[in-house]
Amino acid sequence: MNQETLNRHPVYKQPMSATWWLSSRNYFLFMVREVSALFVALFAVSYLVGLYRLSQGEAQYTAYLESLQTPFAGLSFVVILVFALYHTVTWFSLTPIVMVVRLGTRVIPPQLVLLTNYLVWLILSGILFCLVGTS
């Protein structure tokens, strides 16, 4: 709000509460979606550390893998998985709103856009699983 606007007449500026995100279910779920990104980042960091340990040699990499065998690490990865799934599913569900795919004059149904996301996810996960499984 610029000063010129405020000067036109006396007004009361409504403050925004720090707990605004607790005032409705939608706001809360939005904040959970935002926070879930931190857990996705946490996984990325642990993965990068793993790659770094791998570059240092077999002994360091084995030590890194052993450090992940603790109950705390196991629980952390379960929590990370839950948030990563929430992050993925909520963003996927928003994709049809963002992407309007046209074929000529026809618009592809939103459900098909959503389904394509899940299919690509499934296929990529399958490829990764095969690569890891066969190595």
Added chain:
Amino acid sequence: MNEITITVTRYDPEKDSQPYEQSYSVPYREEMVVLDAINHIKDHIDGTLSFRWSCRMGVCGSCGMTVNGVPKLTCAVFLKDYYPNEIKVAPLANFPIIRDLVIDMSDFMDKLQEVKPWMIRDEEKPVSEGEHLQSPDQLAQFRQFSMCINCMLCYAACPVYGNDSSFIGPAAIAIAHRYDMDSRDQGQDQRTPIIGSHEGIWECTFVGECSEVCPKHVDPAAAIQRSKVQLTKDYMLSMIWPWGKS
């Protein structure tokens, strides 16, 4: 006759340092909307209560207020959906209050003008050459976004605007998108510096509540995200395509 309690926010800039609440008991009838109830207060109980309204039929967008914490057009909210509980009516959130339930909308009006919400042509053709033709498919690309009635409920629901009022905001961006998507318009290059600025689409974190509260199903959140995709595509194309996006 049954009665219902309506609690409204009161604020007189010449007397009060901050707003306070005042409750009124209003006759309840099933067909009454919240606007009818506050009009009853104004006409029969307390003539000093100030609020905006005009058409009573969800077209003018004047009577937007916060009803039990949710931005609503008060002409479209029935008392029966709350009865017998109390209904709290407050001014639209995120805007400065001028008096009682009247908010200062000048920030929105300034932003609306900034995005140039009108048809822009490189060269106007003479009337004798006839109208600009448009196919039903071309119309369908922007029609939804042309339904905005400037009621500002989306601004009241937007925590991004609440935290930082420099954000151009949902309705103004949706209306800019409406013209950008119109096959008859050639003004996108004039709107992009505003829409693509930091205060424009990139400030939006896709809370999505603007679209939830929109009484006309405009879906401003979709307009903002689609503008993000479009501007990103244009930028990438301009990097690899020597003659730009077109």
